Amino acid sequence: MDNSLTKVxxxxxxxxxMEVLSRNEAKxxxxDCVLTIGIGFREKRGVSKLGEACIYIEVKKKKDIIELEPSQVLPIIIEDxxxxxxxxxxxxxxxxLYNENGMEDPKISPDQNNYRPMLSGCQITDNQSGKGTAGVFGFSEExxxxxxxxxxxxxxxxxxxYNKVYQPYDYDDSPSIAEVIFRDYELIPGSPNRAQLDIALCKLNEDIKANNQLVGENILFLLNDRTPGTYxxxxxxKYGRTTRLTLGTVRRLGSFIPDTKFHTVVSVVGLEENLYIFAEQGDSGSALLTPDxxxxxxxxxxxxxxxxxxxxNANDIGYIKTKIGKKLKFPISTDLIKVLIAKDIPRLSEFKRVLSTSENGQKFLTSFxxxxxxxxNLIMNNRECMVTWIRLSGPTFVMLRKEKLSTDHYKLVKKYGGHTIEELLIAMFDVFSKxxxxxxxxxxxxxxDVVINAFKDSNTLEAVVIKLTR
Structure with a gap:
């Protein structure tokens, strides 16, 4: 939905x-029937389609207009x-959650990996209430x-x-990895079960390290401290303990907070290709993220x-920050490709030197x-480009380049998850062309053809660079 032409x-x-809602909220x-208000896409038969944007008003029970007094009839349009x-x-x-016999739901895939350092998206538990996800890591303000x-x-x-936290769970009397130091829970005014704040802040033990790299191999980026606007x-x-990486779109912004210009709740629906499933049991606590x-x-x-x-529903990070104050700030990271390859300055300089040894290589370098x-930008902001990149394991191919020593060549993984790197390149050429x-x-x-042939039969990134000079 939000390609470069429509995003603005x-x-x-x-x-x-939001401005219209702010002006008319009191009215x-x-x-009396109003529970919550917000903005979102119109629902038809329980399904929200990306189309007509509305102010939505949530009520206990919808009634036919003939059942209402004139003073009870809600407006069908507010301003325009x-x-x-x-x-x-x-x-x-x-x-x-555990069932009544103390056993996990067998339909939910467990995450029993012991992540050290701790990573965003991994499983956590207190061994009493169930299992969830460690969402986003941060550092002290000091x-x-x-x-x-x-x-x-x-x-x-x-x-x-009980404040002990385990990862992935308490087994063989394993020590806890963190303790809960702050909890807060607020219901949306007027709603009996919808939370506008549901957070716990956990302090890691001194011997446990962590970073904001996402769990798993389909990694597109590292989380950063930029708090973008939501629209x-x-x-x-998101990357969660149960459903791992899923894509979605923001369909509602609810629990409007006057004079703050943000909502406390962001409602998301998975892409149609994902059968509308964005998160399931066990994904609580996972971070809601933009593609960058x-x-x-x-x-x-x-x-x-x-x-x-x-x-x-996700609790808005802006509202969360007002509650946790200076207890947590998020680390600033850079583009994943820069983290994995471009920070190797000597090797990157060598790639540039090799490309510059021929006219064809220099032209490719300039174009790149x-x-x-x-x-x-297309991968980050155009849905079809992003979906193609992720589905054909683009982030994984970037992640799985291997080297043993700093002097060794970057070994290419040519096939992953049923896809070859050539299939990925062809698909990305096609979607970029659109x-x-x-x-x-x-x-x-x-x-x-130049790039496809360069990767064909090449087992290292160095071999690809040499072919691009020909």
Whole structure:
């Protein structure tokens, strides 16, 4: 939805709707039936489609207009924004709960990996209430070098009298890895079960290290300290203990807070290709992210509006920050490719030197430097480009380049998850050609066969670079 052409319009539309909602909130709340308000895409038969953006008003039970007194009839339009009246829905926490026999739900895939250092997205538990996800790690305000801990949901670690946290779980009397130092839980005013705040802050033990690299092999970025604005139609993703990496779109912004210009709850739906599933039990505490690593919130609850359509609610990171104050700040990281390859300055300089030894190599280097930002921007902001990149294991191919010593060549992994690196390159050329600039399209056509042939039969990145000079 939010490609480069529509993103600005979506942001502007969201901001305008919030201003209208702010001006009219008091009038809306005068109706006794109103539970919560916000903005979102209109629902039809329980399914929200990316189309007509509305102010939504949540009520206990929708009634026919003939059953209402004139003073009870809600507006169908506020200023120039249409209104969508929706019924209250029961929200369920995303914690992986134990059943009455003390056993886990067999339908939920466990994550029993012992991550050291701790990584965002790994399984945590207090061994009493169930299992959830360590969402985002941070550092103390006083010291940027000492790990402070991580955020998750309070309902993952609810016992006020028990503060020990384990990863992945307590086995063979293993020691805890952290302790809960702060919990907070708030219901949305008017809603009996919808949380606008559900967080727990955990302090890591001194011998446990951590960073904000995501768990797993499909890693697109490292999380960063930028808190981006949230808007309707925004492309998002998360990495959780149960469903791992999933993609989605922001369909609602709810629990409006006057005079703050943000909402406390962000409602997300998985992409249609994901059968609308964005998160399940065990994913509580996972971070809601933008494709370039911006942290939007912490995933907490879900609810179904139809058999195949599920909303997931995340607590807004801006609101969370107002509650935790200076207890946590998020580390600033850089683009993953720079972290993995470009920070190896001697090797990168050698690649540039080799390419510069021939006219063809120098032309490729110049073109790559010029159009790399556009390609990266398409992956981060265009849904089809992002989905293609992730589904064909693009992040994994970047991650799985191997070296034993600093003097060894970068060994290429040629096939992963049923996909070859050549298939990935061809697919990315095709999708870039659909959405790139005219100038970028010309360069893609010029270098399509050159790049594919360079990777074909090459086992190291150095061999690819040499072929590009010919």
């Amino acid at each position: 319009k979506l942001i502007e539309r969201t901001q305008y709707m 809306i709340r005068q109706f 924004i249409p209104v969508d009246i929706v019924e209250e829905i029961y929200f369920a926490n995303l914690t992986d 010291s940027s070098s000492d790990n402070l801990g991580f955020l998750t949901c309070k309902h993952v670690l609810p016992n006020e009298d 309707l139609g925004q492309s998002v993703l 690593g911006g942290i939007l919130g912490i995933n907490s609850q879900s609810y179904k509006t139809s058999p195949s359509f599920t909303y997931v 430097i010029k159009f790399y930002p556009e390609g990266r 959405y790139g600039s005219i100038e970028f399209l010309a360069e893609l056509k010029n270098y399509h």
